[in-house]
Amino acid sequence: MGTPKKTRTKRGGPPSLFKMVMFALVVAAVTKELQKDPEDREWHGTVAGFVPYEFRVPTLQRIKERVWDPAGEHFLSPHVFGVGWTVNVGRIVAVVREKVTD
Template identity: 55%
Template sequence: MGRKKHTDHAEKAAHGGGGLKKFLTLVAIALTAAAVVKELRRPKEERTWHGKIASVVPYELRVPTLERARERLWNPDAEHVVGPRVFGVGWSVNMGKAVAVVRQKVGV
């Protein structure tokens, strides 16, 4: 019987059934809902569908564009390595800037 509990726990962990994943999923859902509510509380003509929640967490709910994807995912001239996502709530890594920083550090 003790063996069965260990197997269930290991299987649950291997398949992402842990509490941290569920917690992070709930946080992501709550932040997305907060962003939608924030936009819907504005008059229709003032809705931008992008901004920040609690002045910290960025959200981008506009239809993604190739230009925005390039700007946020591959922009070596950007100020930061981490910035707003192309679509959704939270941050993404600007790989173009990350590569530029590494090249600068190693002198390539």
């Protein structure tokens, strides 16, 4: 019996480009809000011209709107919390059902 092969892990390595970009977007979004007067801070909007951010406390209504909205026109919606998009599962299910019944 030989010695078991060691598997390499990525721990301790440099962060991926994706992680660095996401971190930069979070910093940019928070900075954008902190530059506003305190009474004007909304903690949601867009950064870099098109990337949505949402730092308000999630609500069940917002979760439903963004994750399960079969009547919505988009497959992606802003995250319930954070920077970027989430998949509108409700829309995907609706489209698949339409295709199956055709």
